[in-house]
Amino acid sequence: MSSHAEALCRNYRAYAGARILFLFVVILLLLGLTAIGLSVGASGMSPLEALSALFVDNGRAHSIMWILRLPRIVMAVLVGFGLGTAGAVFQAILQNPLASPFTLGIGSGAGLGAVTVILFFGGGFQTYRMALGAFIFSLVSAFIILGVARMRRASSETMILTGIAQMFLFSSVTSLFQYMGTMEQVQEVVFWFFGSLSKVGWPEIGLAALMILLPFPFLWRRAWDLNLLTAGDESALALGVNVEHLRMAAVVSASLVTAGCICFTGVIGFVGLVAPHITRMIIGSDHHTLLPSSGLVGALIVVAADTLGRTLWAPQVIPIGIVTSFIGVPFFFYLLLKRSREYW
């Protein structure tokens, strides 16, 4: 092997090692944050009491841990992971750093679905019907983007613009619907649009996990293709990637993930945009590691945001959607200004 090839191998091994190290550090941080999230709350239990109540059935404390805190943390991890992953996928298939579940209008679509159910389809199993409404409308918005792409052989810019137009349209319809609702319904809608983990239980977690984790193996298997796609459609086509098929499958998968995230918790913005960027800045754009790492960074942001939201102004809760922006934006700016080279 030539010295140049050896140097290349050494560099690649060092790069791969750094990525594994990053993953390891993020997992450790997430475990630490999860433990902190589990040990703080309004009931006044000490961290030790809280953690021991997980394993010992001592009545109220055990119930609080297993019925309230643990589902909340697990859902935060799931939602963060889903949004981070979906954001990375959307950015790859559209080759656009502005792409995210929300800038594409898929989040607004899901929101409109949930609001439609709140206002016009009251009754039992509200949570599940809201989830179904959110899922249906998020798919509708995803297919609108894909339809535009197929009809017009649209560029990624056109798809982004379609998404933004959709976002405004769905937001306007949602606002219009609010005029038709009772005070109670309007407050429910407003509450939903700030995002909240307070209404999740194990059944919701089961369904959300299915929607969020099921598409992941498929997306991860197509990591090479996503890598090639980021180099441009022509390059990917030249190297044998069925771009149209990949784009269609990835949009449907990422929309399913987005709907799984939004339908039970409401709108938790910004994570899907910022988590992939943070991860890409640190470990680069190889989707083999970018997808899981971006998911884990998203989970880290959501767990941190939820824990801060519950404790900063306790017992009043700051909606999670507000906190994600507060903690995500400064960190994002810091990385953006600190990094000298172009990462995208």
Next chain:
Amino acid sequence: MNTTRPKAAPSSQKSHCAIEWAGKRLQILLCCWVLGGFLFFAPAPTLAASLSITDSLGRTVEIPQPVHRIVALNSDILEVLRTLKAQDLVVGVFSEIVREPEFWGDLVQKPKAGSWRDPDLEAIVRLAPDLVIAYSRNPGPELEKKGEALGFRVLRLDLYRIEVLEKEVRALGLLLGKETEADRFCRWHRQHLDAVRSKLDAVADPPSVYVESYSDYHAAGPGSGGHEMCLVSGGRCVAGDLSIPYAVVTSEWVISRNPDVIVKAASFGNGYAVNNAGPFNRRRNAIMNRPAWNHVAAVESGRVYVMDSAIWTGPRAIVGIVYMARWIHPGRFPDLHPGDLHREYLEIFQGIPYKGVFVSDDIAGKAP
């Protein structure tokens, strides 16, 4: 009939007449000057009397008298106008009125002036009101700014606040020449409020109450109507030490506070049109079945109640207060029947028959 003409004047007489005429002209000029000066410098004449009213923001508002055309921008003011038998003066109403046709009757047909928080100023101008009455905070101050330019006056009254309700009803009665009706309502209101308060003086350790607004986990704290109702009803509001009126709290916080009683506000659009307690009971069951709430004293003892928005603050809050007082202090108010009170209010003051369901507990709420 005397038809003789006057004789011609001699020359001496002529000169005298000329002097006399010059004097007269001087007098006329002097009178005109004095009169003109008086008209110029005198204060403008008052075309109509006006009345000073202190609104809910503590401002003194001059309202020209008489008031013949009112735009009522929310349900509380319209309800009070109906209590004062002044609904004939209403020329415009809030758009949301169409959701409660049974309760409002013919008033639903009145021209609409837009939403209570976002009125249609053009529609208001078209209605040419003497007065537009709104809440103190909604719509914003632009209503006065634009109203001044567009030629209508704004009066802001918060008739959902118990502590100012009687004062503002009396002021409105004075303004509209309906003092008798205002006095009648205020005396009725005071009588029942005192009946509740008098029985609570001896309560040393009031039960703790979690009052939840329309949205789940929105605790009614200081500054909210729900908190005020809880205190008047003799409850100790568990959110009493929070810093904002409607704080979003966690489920865990409610469990840790362990309230003896839970009262939830519900808005099904209109309790007057509801004919069974089903929707209220379903909402109550949902609260009883919230995760881990089986550890809450109120849930364990079944003291969880749901109340319709119609009697949750507003001119009818006294009905809600009596319900709450009975829930918080069972057995202490055997002679106070909220159903009867509500019937009285609707039939005497609103002039409509008593009907509808307003609480989840359909035993205490039924009139005998």
